[in-house]
Amino acid sequence: MIPKDKLANLLPQALNETNLPLLNRQSGKVRDWYDLPDGQRLIVTTDRLSAFDMILARVPYKGQVLNQLSAWWFEQTRDIIPNHIVSLPDPNASIVRTAEPILVEVIVRGYITGVTSTALWYRYSLGERDIYGYQFPEGLKKNALLPEPIITPTTKGGATGHDERLTCSEVVEKGLLDAKTWDQVQSAALAVFKRGQEVAGKAGLVLVDTKYEFGIAADGSVALIDEVHTPDSSRFWKADSYEARFSAGEDPENFDKEFVRIAYAEKGYRGDGEIPSMPDELWASASERYIQIYEMLTGKTFEAGGYPVEERLLANLKKSGVIS
Ligand SMILES: Nc1ncnc2c1ncn2[C@@H]1O[C@H](COP(=O)(O)OP(=O)(O)O)[C@@H](O)[C@H]1O
Ligand SMILES: [Mg+2]
Incomplete structure (x- = not known):
């Protein structure tokens, strides 16, 4: 070091x-x-x-x-x-x-957390129960593990514009992507996230959520671009203290920026x-x-x-x- x-x-x-x-x-x-x-x-x-x-x-x-x-x-x-x-x-x-680049930021979340306007916990704490097209039950605690990771897409706001929340079906309905490509992107995002959680777990970290960017390569295939599972694009928590802190109602120890x-x-x-x-x-x-x-x-x-x-x-x- x-x-x-x-x-x-x-x-x-x-x-x-x-x-x-x-x-x-x-x-x-x-x-x-x-x-x-x-x-x-x-x-x-x-x-x-x-x-x-x-x-x-x-x-x-x-x-x-x-x-x-x-x-x-x-x-x-x-x-x-x-x-x-x-x-x-x-x-x-x-x-x-x-x-x-496809015009959707593909955010995958394994936990309900976050305080910014697009974050799950923020929306939930406002009383919303239908968030990004998913139904959330009553009584969830901040930082709880979700039953399975979910995709919460946003539009790409660019340097100054704001990211707009989308449901998975809106991605296709709004014409941002065709259904077949969006299916491909979603499967890849969930599989890469699962791999990320496994690898992070072995390193003593929890991969909480992350943002992926995908693009269409010159040959027409879908490719993962930009950055992957960095402390800028992802939230990491320390794994060993998560459970105790979560039970005590405390925020986890962050391990990102x-x-x-x-x-x-x-x-x-x-x-x-x-x-x-x-x-x-x-x-x-x-x-x-x-x-x-x-x-x-x-x-x-x-x-x-x-x-x-x-x-x-x-x-x-x-x-x-x-x-x-
Ligand atoms: N293979 C690629 N092809 C085209 N654009 C890419 C590729 N990889 C990354 N990008 C784009 O390059 C930019 C990376 O610069 P960055 O400083 O991270 O931008 P931002 O401020 O938008 O986060 C992003 O706009 C990203 O979408
Ligand atoms: Mg960037």
């Missing part, structure tokens, strides 16, 4: 953005990407950390963890569904097959108004947490890539012939 003071010292060097000599740079909240020939794309995962729909900080090694952890999960699930990965030319970068939101909430910030500034210590802890999750899930030692990232990235892209 990298000592925390070393992680804190790297904060000024964390990767904020890239300016590679490649075509058509675009960026989302966390990733930058560039067009490559032959229907491929280079995706660089930066160290940007977003929450409340904002970039809050740059966290050393976060990009590397997300890139390598996703690649690891893609490998663990490729017997279930093909994915976009072609190769990893650098710890922070993947060459992928560009796909036509939720603790960043909690740190803000402790300063009275929940997403509106002026955002408080946070000590470097929080971001060094975040770095430590990301690395720890990587190691727990994969069972591998995290091999820290060199900083500054962009210099190294450029050298690796030249070495692998992506940049001449």
